[in-house]
Amino acid sequence: GQNIDQPTEMTATEGAIVQINCTYQTSGFNGLFWYQQHAGEAPTFLSYNVLDGLEEKGRFSSFLSRSKGYSYLLLKELQMKDSASYLCAGTDSNYQLIWGAGTKLIIKP
Amino acid sequence: TAGITQAPTSQILAAGRSMTLRCTQDMRHNAMYWYRQDLGLGLRLIHYSNTAGTTGKGEVPDGYSVSRANTDDFPLTLASAVPSQTSVYFCASSDSSSAGGPDEQFFGPGTRLTVL
Numbered sequence: 001g002q003n004i005d006q007p008t009e010m011t012a013t014e015g016a017i018v019q020i021n022c023t024y025q026t027s028g029f030n031g032l033f034w035y036q037q038h039a040g041e042a043p044t045f046l047s048y049n050v051l052d053g054l055e056e057k058g059r060f061s062s063f064l065s066r067s068k069g070y071s072y073l074l075l076k077e078l079q080m081k082d083s084a085s086y087l088c089a090g091t092d093s094n095y096q097l098i099w100g101a102g103t104k105l106i107i108k109p
Numbered sequence: 110t111a112g113i114t115q116a117p118t119s120q121i122l123a124a125g126r127s128m129t130l131r132c133t134q135d136m137r138h139n140a141m142y143w144y145r146q147d148l149g150l151g152l153r154l155i156h157y158s159n160t161a162g163t164t165g166k167g168e169v170p171d172g173y174s175v176s177r178a179n180t181d182d183f184p185l186t187l188a189s190a191v192p193s194q195t196s197v198y199f200c201a202s203s204d205s206s207s208a209g210g211p212d213e214q215f216f217g218p219g220t221r222l223t224v225l
Binding site for chain 2: 004095097102
């Protein structure tokens with residue numbers, strides 16, 4: 001079967017670092033996406049990993065291990081505006097996205 | 110550039126009525142998608158279109174139909190709405206090609222639909 005698992009909710013402090021994990025199981029695999037979604041808004045693209053390793057993009061980094069079916073999104077120097085849901089999505093053999101339920105990140109001052 | 114627009118923003122619909130959710134993109138993307146998003150669940154694909162003139166069924170297609178007469182428009186129709194179709198509906202597009210692998214999807218602002 002196809003499945004994407006990520007924690008439902010996480011809390012972190014402004015200025016700190018947080019890691020949001022995602023495990024996936026898809027029929028065929030063509031990469032993993034991370035999206036950010038603020039409450040009441042549309043998802044917006046953050047990162048795409050298809051090869052093992054860490055991709056850094058400013059304060060956000062994304063990691064992929066294909067052998068372990070595992071990814072994480074690392075957010076550094078947290079700001080209040082980072083309060084949002086973070087959606088993990090794996091791709092199947094038809095390049096369709098299989099979405100996790102999202103991790104709601106709460107940032108406290 | 111508008112990107113992707115959806116209409117209406119929100120709608121309350123009586124059960125049994127029909128409705129069409131509109132989606133238009135101006136990025137000349139070949140692929141378009143309709144998702145529904147429900148609390149506690151991930152985005153679920155309803156229908157998709159890889160190119161104008163073709164459509165395909167996603168994970169939850171029952172009760173919905175789509176058409177893709179041209180590149181820009183991808184309307185979603187509920188023929189006879191039921192309360193379980195209460196959801197937030199997102200349209201998305203991408204410049205995807207199977208040779209190049211998956212591309213990021215750009216999302217519209219969503220339509221919040223309530224079926225009573």
